Amino acid sequence: MKIALLCTQDNGGAGRAALRLHKGLNQIGEDSTFYVKRKTTDSYNVVEMRPAEYFEQTLKYLQKCFSNTYEGNTICSAMYPGLGVRNLERLQNFDVINLHWIPGLVSLEDIPTMHAMGKPVVWTLHDQNPMTGACHYTHGCEKYKFDCSDCPQLKDNLLDVPKAIIKAKIRDWPKDIVVVTPSRWLANCAKESAVFKKHRIEVIPYSLETDIFKPVTNNEVKTSLEIPENAKVILFGANSFAEKRKGLPELIEAVKHLQTDSRVQQLLAANQLYIVSFGYPAPPLDSIGIPYKTVGYTIQEEMLVRLYSTADVVALPSLEDNLPNIMLESMACGTPVVAFATGGMKDTIKRGKNGFLVPLRNTKTFAKRLIDGINGGHLREYCRKFIEEKYRLDIQAKKYRELFQDLVKAKDA
Template identity: 30%
Template sequence: MRILIVNTSELNGGAAVAASRLVAALNNSGVQARLLVNDRQTSNPMVSELPKTLFSRWRFLWERWTIFWHLHFTKHNLFAIDVANAGADITSLPEFKLADVIHLSWINQGMLSLNSIKKIVNSGKPVVWTMHDIWPATAICHLTLGCNNFKQICRRCKYLPGGGSDKDLSTAVWHKKKRIYEKSDIHFVACSRWLADQARQSQLLRDLHVCAIPNPIDTRVFAPKNKVECAELMSLPANKRLILFAAQRATNVNKGLAYLVEACNMLAQQYPDMKDNTALVVLGGKANQAVAELALPVIPIDYVSDIATLIALYNAVHAFVLPSLSENLPNTIMEAMACGVPCVGFNVGGIPEEIDHRRNGYVARYRDAADLAKGIHWVLFEADYDQLATQAVKKVQANYSQQTVALQYIEVYNQALAFKKCML
């Protein structure tokens, strides 16, 4: 079986990391899988890059310009929505022709247009589409922010100036997607049960296949190591309890760092000794400006993509905290748990699917900084820490290992192939 996975980037972003890991997982399970990207960053022989042409950059710029125009020339929400009005035609590529199944991943920002997807569907090849966010099931947004219009029809979009209208940009894109989906047999895969449930409620995906399969992780690579040695390697204090927060951009409001800052300030007030025995490690772009006023010591680290460094960092800390306001199934929590680090996060999205409350971490009430603080203190100073760490590793090995996830995807590929044969 030959699988072509299509993703905008090879490494940038959680979806890219997940797609690259899935390629490795499938190949390790006897499936010939390749990754096709617009932005290649390694020399991995299993990765192909779209041919560079004069129009390669234009695809991205044209879509942004279209959105900019509909936003009345403001940058607010410029990268919060995608309309997929420009993208590459991959159906003539050798990688496409050789593939038995076309597996779409995160294909926004000029990688594929809706017309590109239509050509893929019309090619006759089975199509599987992994949903890393809600965009495939809505018109233009990646985060619904509480909006339920996608359950009927997208309109009056809150991302558009003035809240949109009954026939706004979202409605136009909705109808384009609907025409494509109605004539397709796409098998949609959500990375979390939460997202799968959301997707099934979309009128766009009615009567289409939707299932949930988590992202994979190599548990041979992401594994527990000596904390003191890793702290020394990362130049971190080995005599403090270290709390880690990580995001590609620390100032991203959706990652909820403001709630972590508030929680840490509460902890410093309630437990003054934490000012001496605890520190917050902030990994991500603009980490310095994100924690300007914090009662606990702060150690900012620029975002790193080197796997060995990332593993050393996870193993150097004692708790990983991700107070995101919206999440699918975050790779970072999975990575930390695989390294034996208990995690704390809000009860939102797929986070409670990863963290088993008070078993391998702590699930705090949504947007509740006080409960977040309670969870951090419980993990660091009250719970049986070694037991938490052991259970975290077991959870990942049982649910997210390469082999476990690859076998689930192989089953979906076989279903898509069988369904296509029945339709011929």
């Protein structure tokens, strides 16, 4: 089959996830082309596709509308400017069109145009944006189940733009577009949404390169950060902790509870416990009482593998999330994960085997489970085995191939 994958970028959480599917499909013999707005990788058959110039005034207006979110809320975005006629014509020769994270690449109006080509359209969701009027995570708001009126994330919403957008999605998008979600949580959101409640919805988890993300034995990270060789390391990471849903305040609270434990106090007295982060630094952690080091923002896989392998446990304090790459990458490198019981974490973390789930916002228990993780060397073997058995590239790719073949046969019939 000739398969077209479309995503705004080939990096970041959604971009990397889509790129891995692209790699997996080619590995199992399918002809996948990955179209992106901004190309950063030299991977095979990744092609830049520049959006059309029209809709510029619409885009500027919507950007102004969605740039006034309350502090700490998620990003809001609109599906503009769009592909344009020439780019859409490039998709004519494919058997299947698979959309991913597409703000700024594919417009709302492009979707029915693609569908009119007679190709099956599959949309892999990476967050809630396709089913909302603007936001990518709803912060508990349930208006996406109805009409997204009076959006609580926007300071100024005089024309009720999110309501108009979700109305257009419900009215204009064909109901036989198939939705794929990486987590059961996101599938349930889609089933309850006003946009996708009548659509076929499948759950197919992400995958990753188990030949790249694997345990390595080295202390280069500790040496470069001036951490003693035998010290325990708690690792966490995110592109940015500015969003409330990333859980930085909850992590800080958990670290405070952590320091009341006698075993942790002994480690600190002996200079044997450190917190390390990657992504943009989180200044509030500079004065929390536990030595804090950061390697800054990095997308280098070799560095990420070393960080995961060096850590004793990964802290994932997200309050809302789909199926974080960090969780899968960490386990692939043999490192257990402590996370709040939300999103795709509930699908993946098996208590006492590859990590620990904690009731949402229960920071005391989060601290206790971090201690269990620090002392969880016996979990490493299962972490690796679990990823090898369930999250290899070929496992995900074969599930998508089966879905694509089913849809193509149905179209032919």
